[in-house]
Amino acid sequence: MRALTVRWLVVLGIVASTAEPGVSQPTVTAVVNAASFDTAVPRGCLISIFGAKLARATASAASLPLPSKLEDAAVLVGDLELAAPLYFVSPTQINAQLPFEALGDTLSLVVTTAEGRSKPFLLKPAASGPGLFTRDSSGKGPVLALTPSFQLADAVAPGQPIILYATGLGPTDPPVVSGNPGATQEPLNRVITLPEVFAGDYSLPAPVAFAGLAPGMAGVYQINVTPQFLATDRLYLRSGGKLSNMVQLPLRAGQNVTNASGTIEAVYPTAQDLVGWTPHLLVVKFTARMDINATAGPFAIAAVTEGMASSVITIDPANGSFEGLVPVPTVASRNFDFSSSRDVRYDLFSCQASVAGGMSAFPFPGNVIPLSRVSPQEVQALNLLPLPNILVPGSATGLLRVQGKVQRGTTFVIDGSNNGALSVFAAYIPVRTLCARDQVTTVRLIIDGKQVASTDVHYTAGGFPFPGGQP
């Protein structure tokens, strides 16, 4: 079990193998969920601590329970200065587990080395903070999914069981002491709050057969799940009302079309726009073209973003019909009134250095954005979009349902002249790093399980250059 554990720790990116010399007193600049890189971290979560001079050299845990010291580095949490279990230390990054046992509304985090102690980094433990591990440990892109035989799942089809790895899913029953691995036999350490797994832009969560601490691993949770429908490759968790990072599930391409192609164009924002608020508007135009096979079954065309909204068109050639659900802004959000939206809008012109490190910005009063924060290009882009005919409670976007006819053995086209209502949509894109100036988000076009187009949208966010305060 230990060999397997260490192998997968490397895969998860919790341990790494770079070495840098370190000197002098440590400095902590950020503490994030080790899987999602989100700043909301609950107790028991694996965390990544970033900073400088955090350890003399690189070292990884070699055994379980996890050690409280690696090289000369230790992480002390809370007023009791509980030693956090350590997976990996290096001069610029430490991967550790936020102890379950640390109580308090605010927890201090201090890194100690032979050279001294860092200043306390204060964090407020989140009630929930799920994060999915990805293949490249970046928190985005292809998710780390395994088959039931523990092989990388490279081509997942609907109905195929897979194993996902996550952190931040909270306490388990029976509980474990921080730093200790999950049990390898019953009673396994099942989560108390079962996460929902949303895969493939299917409206219902996928059936979860097991969610709990991964046997033989500390702070890493295993989720055994079977996606039922995969219109897209998008995958995320919801646990305790909190969403995880949005990741990609490698899909098995379908056999329903040939000669699939397409293009994607970001109408807004573009490199010339200055985005003044977040989560901000993304307006996308795309084209798609494919030859539907004579024996084609149901398949999907999807233009996906990194936000919650994506445009999904389900094609049912056997019945001769298609239906598209196109996300478009509601009337209120076209007027920049997000008071009925769940997501808080932040004024990027108010960006300033946070006391706890990193950057912070103020939310707009009432979640309404003043016109002074709206660019003219944004208004023009909104004018391209039709109104929704389906409202989604708590969302800034509704859905425009578009239905039509389609036949096997024909060419199906979406562009400005054919099925034009399907060719433009909008989404609200969360900023991964608040107040970061140069931003990029990716939009992808997937036809029958195969990505046919992708584009990176670059733009400038915030009222910079004013990192220290008001512009």
Added chain:
Amino acid sequence: MMPGPVRKLVKLAGVCALLALPAGAAPEIRSILNAASYAPPGMPNSGIARGSIFVVFGTELGPPDLRQAAGFPLPTSLGGTSIRVTVDTTTVDALLVYVWATQVAAILPSGTPEGIGLMEVTYNGRRGQAGAFRVVRSSPGVLAQNQAGSGQALALNFNSASDQPRNTLSRPAQPGQVVTLWATGLGPIADNDAIAPVPRDLNINLQVLVGGKPATVRYKGRSGCCSGADQIVFEVPPGVSGCYVPVAVQVDNAISNFTTISVADANGSACTDLSGISGPMLENLQSGGSLRVGSIVLSVAKSDFVTETGIGQFFQADLTWLAYQVSLGLPSPGSCMVNPVKPSLAVPFGSPPPVGLDAGRVLNVTGPKGSRQMLQRFQGLYSETFANGTLVQFLEPGTYTVDSAPGGADVGPFRATISFPAELTSTVQQSAAATTVNWRGGDPGGYVVIQGSAQSPAGARTSFSCVERTSAGQFTLPPYVLSSLPASPGDISGLVAAGSSPQNRFKAPGLDLGYFSFCSPSSALCSGLFDYYWF
């Protein structure tokens, strides 16, 4: 090797009916606190003493309805709840006092080793994630009447063995009188904590500070009634009086929460707050009553221009408005409160406005530069800007009189007088060992308030208020206050306030209290009773 759940998944793949169910609710500990002080994590006194009563807050800790231990011996399992504490390799069972879904009270056995403890709560067979806390020998907590560790102490005035009324604002102790405090956390006992305790003086180094003065302690040990509950019997030191006299208990270096008792004035049976309000009046306010109050403030504000104004407010006010206007609840002179009732710097949103009182059409202000008038703008509100310019034109140093003749429908005619005191200037000396405030000027018959706050590296924050007579000229934060703050003296921030009342009160027909005060040019903030100066 394949972990168990995956094997099961493969075996039953395709059986959609097989869905994982959540493990179900298990106990979750949110906090572990001294049952009397409620000192939060990060505070110097947040440790749990051996043999003391503690409370656990959380979810799924016990049954939905409160269950209490029926008697001695105290159980280790009650209503399906049990608590296990492990320190190093030693594990003990806590003795349960009461259990409830969101709160459990229990006694940490005296035999528990000291150090970092891990507490696990089990309810109906489900064991929750452990919570860490510090087990200490002593961590005194004084029971408060609000059952949250602040405000008035749960103290009894000893008149005789059969007559020991609770100390309240209307039943103050007399100087020199014996008072009994209820507490927990004085320290371990040699007996079994589960059985009825034997009152026995604990051999500990205990000090009771009353109004900042050490009191003679007659008894310190378990009560005869209740396991884990301590009693401290002491004599009120001479020279201490007030409605909010701070009381703190120190065992070795551990300081309790700060509570208050009321002590009668030397020549009377009632206590009086610094605002001049008597104990019975305060108690009436706490019960929802109101007072008819008048407040006249003359103010000189200097920035690029000098603005001289006068404001008079006459109103029937409740506790909230009075706390805002006259800084109720400050400690007695020469003492400090930690986590005190702070002066409200703004009326809480949603509070109803006070009822204005008509004190006449105009208030006539007379001083060295002649007379001016303050007109009634609304019922009970008088205001006037006397001058705007680069120099003081009207409110020069001197004596001022306000005359309301012929008075109004609610407040009869009155004359109030004030002599502007020399402007108060202060300096603060902070070092690693001490914080001392020195000042000059101010009303020699008034008081100076020193307020500040400190934040621990772990984020815990607390504040303090100290009061000294202006004539003293300086005040050094006492060691027991510094020991109660979660930061070193050099990390304290705060402000100093100079008060000109209560000597400048006036009387008027139809008023319970009248204040006439002056706000000096260097005030950072000016209320009806105190000017504040940042340091």
